[in-house]
Amino acid sequence: MAAAQVTLTEGADISVDVSADGRIAMDLLGGIWVVPLKGGNAEQLNAGLLPAERPRWSPDASAIVFEASAEQRSGLYLYDVASDTVRALGDGHYPDRQPDWHPDGERVVFASQRHDTGLDLWELDIPTGVPWRITSHPGDESEPAWSADGRNLVYIRYHDDRWSLVLRPFGQPDRELIVSETRLSAPSWRPDGSLVTFARESSDGVTMNMVILSDPLLERVLIDDRDLFDAPVTWLDRQQMLYAANGRIRKRQFNSWVSRTVPFRATVGRPVAHAPRTVPVRELEPIDEPSSSLVIRAAKLFDGIGGGYREGLDILIEGGRISAIEPQQDRAGSVLVDMGDLTVLPGFIDGYASLPAAVGESLGPALLAFGVTTLVAEYDEADDLNRRWSGEETPGPRVLAARPASEATEPAPWLVTVAGDMNAGMAQRTAVERWQQRGVPVLAETWQAALGSGASLLLGAAALPGSPGAHQYQDMKLAAGSSEPVTIVSGLADAQTPNLAALLGSRQAGLLGRDVEAVRRFTATPRLATGTMAVVLGSKPNGLPAGLGLHAEFRALAAAGLTPEQALRAAGVNAAAALGLGLQLGRIAVGSFADLVIVDGDPLADIDDALRVVGVVRNGRFFSTIGLIDRIGKSPTVELFDKPRKKPSWQRAPL
Numbered sequence: 123m124a125a126a127q128v129t130l131t132e133g134a135d136i137s138v139d140v141s142a143d144g145r146i147a148m149d150l151l152g153g154i155w156v157v158p159l160k161g162g163n164a165e166q167l168n169a170g171l172l173p174a175e176r177p178r179w180s181p182d183a184s185a186i187v188f189e190a191s192a193e194q195r196s197g198l199y200l201y202d203v204a205s206d207t208v209r210a211l212g213d214g215h216y217p218d219r220q221p222d223w224h225p226d227g228e229r230v231v232f233a234s235q236r237h238d239t240g241l242d243l244w245e246l247d248i249p250t251g252v253p254w255r256i257t258s259h260p261g262d263e264s265e266p267a268w269s270a271d272g273r274n275l276v277y278i279r280y281h282d283d284r285w286s287l288v289l290r291p292f293g294q295p296d297r298e299l300i301v302s303e304t305r306l307s308a309p310s311w312r313p314d315g316s317l318v319t320f321a322r323e324s325s326d327g328v329t330m331n332m333v334i335l336s337d338p339l340l341e342r343v344l345i346d347d348r349d350l351f352d353a354p355v356t357w358l359d360r361q362q363m364l365y366a367a368n369g370r371i372r373k374r375q376f377n378s379w380v381s382r383t384v385p386f387r388a389t390v391g392r393p394v395a396h397a398p399r400t401v402p403v404r405e406l407e408p409i410d411e412p413s414s415s416l417v418i419r420a421a422k423l424f425d426g427i428g429g430g431y432r433e434g435l436d437i438l439i440e441g442g443r444i445s446a447i448e449p450q451q452d453r454a455g456s457v458l459v460d461m462g463d464l465t466v467l468p469g470f471i472d473g474y475a476s477l478p479a480a481v482g483e484s485l486g487p488a489l490l491a492f493g494v495t496t497l498v499a500e501y502d503e504a505d506d507l508n509r510r511w512s513g514e515e516t517p518g519p520r521v522l523a524a525r526p527a528s529e530a531t532e533p534a535p536w537l538v539t540v541a542g543d544m545n546a547g548m549a550q551r552t553a554v555e556r557w558q559q560r561g562v563p564v565l566a567e568t569w570q571a572a573l574g575s576g577a578s579l580l581l582g583a584a585a586l587p588g589s590p591g592a593h594q595y596q597d598m599k600l601a602a603g604s605s606e607p608v609t610i611v612s613g614l615a616d617a618q619t620p621n622l623a624a625l626l627g628s629r630q631a632g633l634l635g636r637d638v639e640a641v642r643r644f645t646a647t648p649r650l651a652t653g654t655m656a657v658v659l660g661s662k663p664n665g666l667p668a669g670l671g672l673h674a675e676f677r678a679l680a681a682a683g684l685t686p687e688q689a690l691r692a693a694g695v696n697a698a699a700a701l702g703l704g705l706q707l708g709r710i711a712v713g714s715f716a717d718l719v720i721v722d723g724d725p726l727a728d729i730d731d732a733l734r735v736v737g738v739v740r741n742g743r744f745f746s747t748i749g750l751i752d753r754i755g756k757s758p759t760v761e762l763f764d765k766p767r768k769k770p771s772w773q774r775a776p777l
Contacts, residue, residue, distance in 0.1 A: 129389045132369030137176045137353035140364055141183035146371065149175040150388055152568075154188055154201065159358075161371075161385040167201055174199065176220060176353070181227045187211070189219050198232060200248070211246060212253065218244070220265050225272040231256070233264035233277075243277060259296075263288070267318075267354065269311045276309045276318050287320050287333065299333050300341060310354040319344055319363075321352035328352050330365065347372065347381065402561035404536075404702035406520075406715070410512040411442035412742045417458045418718060419450060420466040424726060426694040426709040429687065431726065437466070439716040442742035446712060459744055461720055464736055467690065468710050469495030469717030471697035473611050474524065474537070474565060474581065474660035475668040477501050484754035486511040486518020488633040491750045492669030493719035493735045496520040496707055498537050498660075499668070516753070517745055520717075522701065527553040527564065527575070534562055536701055540575045541567045551575055563700055565611060579700060582613030582663035609656040609700055612692060613663025614678035616641050621677050621730055625670065630733060633754065634667050640674060641665040657684065658700050659693040676729045686729040716742040 130150065138148045144159040154177045157164040167186070174190040186201040197218040198211040211230070212218055221232045230246045236255070241262035246253045257263045261281025268275055273292040276299075278285060287300040287309060300306065305323040308330075312319070317334045330345035345355075347367035356364045361376045364384070374381040418437040425432060425447075436453065438446040475497040478485070486507075489497070497519050501507065504523035511518030522536035528550055530538050538557045540550060554564050554575040566577035615622065617640045625631065626638060641664050657679065661671030664678075672693065679689040691708075698708030706714050718739035723731025737746045 129387055131385065131387055133366075133388075135351050135353070136366045136369075136371070137351070138364055138366055138371055139178050139356045140358055141179040142181065143183045145179075145183070146364070146384065146386075147177040147179060147186055148366075148371065148386075149177060149188070154186060155386075155388055157371075157384075157386040157388075159384070161383075162387070164386045164388040166388070167206070177201075178221055178223055180223055181225055187221045187223065187230055189221060198230065198246070211248070211251070222267050224268050225270060231266040231268065231275070233266065243275075257290075265307060265309060265354075267309045267311055269315050270313050271315065274311075274315065276311065276320075278306055278309065278320075287318070289318075289335075299335075299339060307352045308354045310356065313357050313360050319355045321350070323352070330355060345374070345381075402702055403705065404561060406703055406706050408442055408715075408741065409508050410741075413441065415440050415456045416716070416739075416742060416744060417453050417456045418466060418720075418739060418744070419458060419460040421461060421463045422465045423447075423710060424465065424467050424687075424690065425711060426468040426691065427711065431465070437710065437716075437718070439739070439742045442716055444710065444712055444714055444716050447710070459737075461737075465721050465723065465725065465731075466710070467493075467719045467721060467725065467732070468694045468708050469493065469715075469719055469738070469740065470672055470693045470732075471495070471659070471708055472497040472661050472668055472672050472693070473579075473658040473697040473700060474662045475499050475671065476662045476665075477521075477668060481507065483516055484633075486516055487745075487750040487753040489519050489669045490517055490738045490740060490745055491630065491633055491735060491747050492672060493721070493732065493738060494519045494669050494672055495717040495719070495738065495740050496522065497668055498522045498524050498701070500524045500526075500539070512741070514743060517740060517743065517750070519740065524565070527557055530557065530562075534560055536562070537565055537579075538562055539565045539567065539581075540571045540577060561702060563702070579609050579611050579658065581611045581660065609658055609696070611658045611660035611700075612675050612679060613660055614682055615661070615664035615666065615671065615674035616678070619674060619678045620681050622674055624730075625673055625677065625733070628733065630735075631670055633751065634670060638666055638670060656696060656700075657688070657692045658697045659689070673733050676732055680729045686726050686732075689729050690725065690732070 133150045136148050136150055138146055140146055146157045146159055148155050152174060154167045154174050155164040156167060174188045177186045177188045179186055184203055188199055190199050197216065198221050199208050200211055201208050216234050216236050218232050218234045221230045223230055228248055230248060232244055233241050234244050235241050241264050242255050243257040243263050243266050244253050244255050259279060261279050263277055263279050266275055266277040275290040277288050279288045285302045285306040286298045287306055289297045289299050306320055308321040310319045317332045319330055319332045321328050322331050328350045329343050330350060332342055332344045334340040345365065349368040351366040353366055358364060363376065364373055371384040371386065372381040373384055416439040420435050420437060422431040422433055423435050434450050436448050436450050437444060470493045472494055477499045499521060501521060501523060504521045507521045510516055524537040524539055525535040527538040527540050540554060558564060563579055564575060564577040565579040565581055566572035566575060567581045571577060572580050622640055659672060659675050661668060661675050664671050664674055666674050676689050679692060680686065694708035695704060698704045707717060716739055719735060720737040721731055722734040722736050725731040735747050737744060
């Protein structure tokens with residue numbers, strides 16, 4: 123990690139707001155910056171205190187309210203201009219988002235999930251700190267905006283797979299102004315109250331539209347700039363507006379299609395991480411290797427390295443490792459498992475998973491039934507689990523221990539984690555450097571932790587394009603240069619992930635023996651820059667149990683633009699390389715551990731077929747899925763799939 127002073131002249135997904143005295147506030151690199159209305163040098167407020175976004179000036183320009191997530195607290199914060207201090211609004215128990223000031227300057231309206239009914243709109247009295255709920259619709263209500271006279275509120279509602287722009291006039295019932303099958307966002311009022319602007323998403327991108335509050339209502343396109351950010355327009359007066367597009371702040375007259383750039387220069391002098399995508403090769407110690415040989419006969423094989431399938435091969439396994447991959451032929455003296463026309467894949471690696479505090483005997487077989495042969499988890503008894511799950515009696519995946527960087531002890535964990543912001547302190551940075559020097563990868567939970575520690579991995583979708591905190595990721599790319607500063611550990615799956623309901627309701631999900639629900643987030647699945655971004659599959663951020671969470675991530679990665687092959691690599695060679703195990707796991711190759719997944723289907727055409735697990739080879743031992751079900755006390759007649767399952771055949775080759 124090298125210290126560098128970096129000057130940015132553009133950002134990504136920045137949100138801007140203009141004060142009454144003519145200053146622009148914007149979110150950039152996780153902080154709030156102020157730049158003169160005419161442009162110039164930007165000044166960061168209370169530098170590096172919080173990863174912050176969506177700043178909104180108070181009506182008298184004395185304060186800025188914004189949303190932020192720091193360590194274990196997520197919610198709204200208030201920056202006081204006179205004292206240059208920040209204080210939290212609320213208790214931080216709920217992820218309050220998308221604030222807007224009431225014109226009286228005493229209240230803030232925001233979106234929050236404080237009840238189980240989804241997102242509702244709330245108001246907070248600033249002097250007293252008292253909140254109250256103002257909407258209770260069954261759908262999600264978000265992105266509120268007050269009119270200049272304080273008598274009308276507009277917001278976005280999502281319900282029954284449709285988006286609505288909703289008007290709430292003072293003392294009158296709600297009214298849906300616009301209804302859409304595609305996403306609506308970022309409403310804002312013209313100062314005279316004659317129209318509302320909002321962002322509309324389509325297959326061609328995002329446009330800023332306006333709805334004129336006439337009878338009948340009239341909708342028109344207002345702005346269609348390239349790479350328009352879906353943040354609210356801010357009005358300088360009745361005719362002039364400010365917005366962000368193509369990484370820049372733009373200013374435009376209401377009746378003009380020509381805009382001009384408001385230039386800014388934001389200089390940061392913080393460490394910039396140029397960590398490699400991989401860590402030094404580490405040797406994985408085998409536990410209880412089987413002494414017998416095994417041959418897996420594959421009609422179709424995806425080796426995790428090259429593109430597409432290889433066909434008509436025998437995978438020879440000796441002592442838990444792959445000894446050869448050869449054309450199918452008679453094999454004397456070996457146990458042969460003929461997979462028929464099924465598909466063989468590398469064993470799935472969950473790069474960062476969540477294990478329950480108490481691990482029962484059924485968890486190991488259940489995870490194998492999902493195809494998970496290796497996972498990384500913050501689990502104190504990883505060594506004990508590896509011993510318990512290594513044989514044939516109670517099989518399970520290989521568990522690689524992760525530890526917080528400052529708490530990690532000998533023996534060295536496979537992964538260390540860091541949380542917090544840029545001001546994490548010298549002790550944490552020293553701990554991170556110590557582990558990196560020993561070849562242990564570092565996983566940061568926020569961009570601030572990544573910046574402050576030089577982490578090689580970044581957890582979750584919070585830093586990906588199109589999701590909360592997206593600007594932090596994109597702006598860091600600008601600061602770090604053309605190369606990717608970190609590898610993203612996915613965490614994309616949420617309640618809106620395609621085909622998630624089918625996954626949660628599948629017979630295979632029943633192996634876990636409990637009801638589960640994905641994490642709710644505030645945005646749709648982001649789009650990934652698949653050509654440049656390294657992605658590792660990690661299920662912990664989505665809140666689902668390990669195994670189920672992995673397959674939810676497969677679906678989310680596909681929805682985010684990755685091909686099925688890229689998604690499989692995220693749970694294969696990418697994850698293995700990030701851990702320094704690129705030659706041992708995540709691939710089907712001579713010398714690698716014999717971790718295989720056999721599925722009934724074509725996962726390179728449809729990633730959902732990765733769930734159709736018929737059998738698993740873990741460290742050279744074969745387990746049928748139906749046998750795994752038997753081990754956890756399920757009926758041997760349970761069927762996992764709707765169509766007939768192709769059963770592998772066992773035979774001992776003639777001597």
